[in-house]
Amino acid sequence: MFVSTLGRLQVTVDDGEITPTAPKLRSLLALLAVRRNRIVPTGVLVEELWNDEAPISALATLQTYVYQLRKLLQAHGANGRDVLRWHPLGYEIRLADHELDIAAFEQLAERARDQLSDGAVVEALQSASNAAALCTGTPLYDICAGPILEPEINRLRESLLQVTQLRVEARMRLGHHRDLIGELKLLCGEHPYHEGLHGNLMTCLHRCGRRSEALEVYHLLRSNLSAELGIEPSAVIQELQRGLLDGAPEQATAEVRTAVAPAQLPRDLSDFSGRADEKKRLTELLTSDVAVTAAVVTVTGGPGVGKSALAIHAGHSVRSHFPDGQLYVDFREGTHGSFRILGRFLRAVGFAAGHLPDELDERAELFRSWAAGRRVLIVLDNVTTRGQVRQLLAGGPGSAVLITGTFRAVAGIEGAAPIELEAPDAGQSNEILSAIIGPDRMSAETDAAERIIAYCDRNPLALRIVGAKLVTNRLLSLSMLADRLADPRRRLHQLEFLDWSMTRTVSAGYRELDAPARALLNAAIAAGSRTLTMTRAEQLCAPGQWSADNAIEQLIQNGLVRCNWGVVGVDSFDIPDLVGCYVAEVAGPNTEAC
Template sequence: MTASERSRIGGDPNNDLDARRGGHQVIFRMLGSFEVIRGEEVITPSAPKLRQVLALLAIQANRVVPTRQLIDELWEEQPPPSSATTLQTYIYQLRKVLNVGDARPGIRPGPISLQTRLGGYLLGVPEESIDIRTFELLAAAGRRQLEEGQVERAAGSLRQALGLWRGSALADVSVGPVLQADLVRLNESRYSIHELRIDADLALNRHHELISELTGYTAQHPTHEGLHARLMLALYRAGRRSEALRLFQRIRSVLADELGLEPGPELQHLQRQILSAEPGPQLGPEPTETIRVSARPDPPMQLPVNVSLVGRDNQLERLVAVLRERSANEPAVVAVSGPPGVGVSAFCARAAHQVRAEFPDGQFYGSLRGRSRAAELLANFLAAVGIPTSRIPDELETRSQMFRNWTIDRKVLVLLDDVSDADIGGLLLPGGRHSAAIIGAHRRLFGRQIQATVDLRQLTVDQSIELLIDAAGRHRLQRDAGVARALGRVSKSAVGG
C-alpha cells in the first residue's frame, strides 16, 4: 500500500490514536479485494467464514449488526443448531486477528474495537479507516460542489472517489444475502458517481479525453442510453459529427433488436441537435418535454384503514421512534417481518397512521409483488403527485429516480406491503432525509437502506384473548371464560384484526 493511498484512507499510521493503542492504525479496504492492514502488515483472515463475518461487520462499521443477521449471512435458510456458538467462536478469533478485546462497562474502547452488544456485535472503527466511508464522503462533496457550480473541484472530488475502487467490491469474499444487498447498493453508487464525473468533464470541455473511455464503456453496455448520449456529445464536440450520428443508429438498432424499444427522449433530442448542427447541444429532453406537476389541493393520502393492535406496544414504540429520528442524510427505513397471519400489514398500517401528521407532503401505499408490480406502483405514485401519464417514463429505474427527485426536499411517508425483495422494494423508497418508509414482509429483509428491523411473532394466549375481547366485546366472552381461552389458543396467531 502506497503512502498516498494511506493518506487518503486512514491518515498517518503514527497518529495520536495509534500511539494510544501502542501500534499502527488498522485500515479496512473493501472497494476491491478485501484487505485489512495494520501498518505495512496485511492481517486479513484467510478462513472464508471469518472473512465473511469481518466483511459484514466492517461494511456496517460503528453500527450493531444483529446476531440473527450474521447467522443469516453465513448459513442463510439452514443454520446449524450450533450456529450461535460457532459465531461466538468466529468473534473470538477475529478479536485475536485485530488484537482487540471486548469493551467492558466503564472502559472506553480504543479506536478499533469489536464489542458485544445486546443482540449483536459492533465493530468500532474510525470513519477515515474505511475506504467505503471515504468514497461516500468524496462522492457527497462532489455532488455538493456540482450543485454549487464548482465544476472543476467537483470533477476532482468525484475522480478521487472513483480512484479508491480497485475492482468489484469484496471481490474475493464469499457473500450471502446480507452482504449481497450492500454490494448492490455500492455498485449502484459507483455507477452514479461515474456518470456524474463524466458530466463534470463534459462541462469542462474535456471531450477529447473522454472519447476513448466512453467508447469502452458503451461496448461493455450496448443498451445503456446515458453512456451513448455522452459519447455522442463528446464526438460531436470533437468535430466527429458523422460518427456521433452513426452511434445513434447503432444503439437504435440494438434497442430495437434486443428490447423492442426506440431510443428515449434524451437520445432523440440530442440526435436532432446534431443533425441541425446546433453550436451547443446539451444532454436532456427538449424544453417542451419538461415535466410539469399540476397543482393539487391536497397531498396524496393513500394509507390503508387504521386498526387497533394488541400486544405490540413495545415494538410499535420502537418503530415510531426510528421514523421520528430521521437524523441521517437518507430516509428512515424500517422493515417489519413475520409469518403469514401474525398481522404484519395491520402493524405497519397502525405505525403509519401514528406518524402520518409528520409527513404533510404525502403518504404513499402499495402492495408489492414482483418487479412488474413495482413499475405499476411507481406510475401510481407519480400520477398521484400530478405528473401527467404521458410524461411518466417506461423504465422502472427511471420512474424510481423521478420519484426520488420529487421527494428529495419533501416530507413523505411510503408504506410498502408484501415485499419479498429488498432491492425491488428499494426502488420505491423516497429520497432525502426528511422522509421515511415502512416495509412489510413475511421474511426478514436486508439492505443498507434498512435502518431498523421489527420481527413479529405469534401472540400469547392471554394476548389472543385480549384480541378477541377487542373484537367481540368483553361482556360476550365473560359468559364462558373456558370457551374464550380455547378460542385464544386457536387464534393466537392472529393480530390486529
C-alpha cells in the same frame, strides 16, 4: 486499523496487513464492515454465512468466528471487544470514518456533488477523481458473497458508477470531450441501457466534429432499448438527437419526466396527530441529499403501533420533494411477488404492458434504469420478509425507499436507516383520541377517556378503532365503551371495526414465531408473568428443549415484548396488555385470562 472494501478485502494496522484468510471469517468481517456502526442481527449473519443450510451449531460457530476475529485484532494492538461488539440482537463493528474506505469515498462523493452544483468544476473533478481512486477493483471481488452481502456489493457498484458520472460531467464542463470518448465507449458497452452515459458520448463525439458517429450511438441505444425492453429512448435523449441533426446538442438540457407522475400513496389521515419527533426524523432521512444512492428508511414497531400511518403521512408531507412520483405497495393485501409489483410500477410510470420483460431480473434492471437520475419515493408497506424488497430497491441520489414492518421482517435490508416506534405516552394518546372524537367529548368524560386509553394500552390502532366506534355511534358514551373494554376476556372483541382488527394485527406477529418462542409467550401468560427477566424466561422454558435467549430475541423482533433498559442494557421485557389478551383469549385457550 484500516479496512478496505472497494476492491479486495484488506485489513491493515501499523505493522502490516492482518486480513483473515478463512472464507467464513472474511465474509463475516466484510458484512460487518459495510454495515459499520450498525447492529447486524444474528439471524442475518447466519443467513449470509450458510444461506439455507445452516447447521444446528450455527450460533455456536458464529460465536467462535467472532472470537477469532477479536483475537486477531487483539494480537495487533486493537481492543477486540471494543471494535467488535455484542448486542442482544446481534453484532456490530465500530469503525471511525478514517478507518474505512467506504466512509472516505462517501464523503468525497458528497463533496463532488456539492461542488459541481455550486459551479466549482475543477474542485468537483478533483473530489470525484479522489473518490474513484479509492476503488482498486470491483468491491469485495475476493469474497464469496451470500444473499445478504451480494446486494450490498451491488449498492457499492452503483455508487461507483455515480461517481464516474460526476467525474465525466465535470470533465465535459471543462471541455475534455476528446479525452472522454474512449472511456465513454467502454462505459456504454458495460451499460448498454444507460441513457445518461450514451447521451454524454453523443455530445462528446459531436463536439469533436464526429456527428455521424454520435448519431450511430443514438441508433444503437434506440435499437437496444426497443429490441430488449420494448421502449423508446427518453425525451431527453430524443431531444439531444434532434439537436445533433440541427447541429446544436446544447438544446438537450431540460429535465423531462413522465407525463403523469404516479401518486399511489393511500389517502392521508386527516386527523393524524402525534409522532412529531419521529415524523421530523423520518422526513429528514427521506429528503436528505447527502446519500450516494437512494435513501432507504425502515419503520419498525409492535402490532398496531402506527407504522403504516406514519409512513403514509410522512410520504404525503414530502411529496413535493419527489416530483417524479410516489409508488406504493401494501404486502398485507395479498401475495405480492416482486415480478408482479415491478410490473405494476413499470406500467404506472408509462411502460406498455405488452412490452414488459418476462424475466424478474430484466424487469428489475428496467426499473432501476428508469429510476436512475429521477426523484421518486417508493413505499413498501407491511413487509413480512426481507426477500420481498430486494428487487425493489431502486433509484439514485434524491430518491428514497420507505419500508414498514416488524424488526424481524426488515432486519438486514442493505443501507437502511432505522426508525423504531414505541407506544405513545399518555399525553400523545390523549391527542390521538381527541383528534378523532373531538375535544368536547374528551373533556365531557375525562375519567372515561383515561380508562379507554389505559385499556387500549396506548396502542394507536386500538385508539383509532374505539375512536371510530364513538364517532359513528353518538349514543355510545365513553363510559359505556370503557365498561365494555374493562373485561380483558372480551377486550379484543371490542377492538374490531370494519376492516380494522387488533386480533388480526397481533396474530400476524404471533404466527411468525417459532414454536419455542410461542411456547414461552404462552407459558408467561399462563403463569401471570407480564414482565420477564432472562432468569424468569429460563424458568418458563422446558429444560433442554429451547434457548430462552433465542425465544426472547424472536419476541423482540416481532414486536411482542417491550424492552426495559437498565444501566448496562436491557434488564427485563414487558408483554403488552393487548398481546397478553390475544394469547389468553385466542392463541392459548388453556391459559388464564389476562
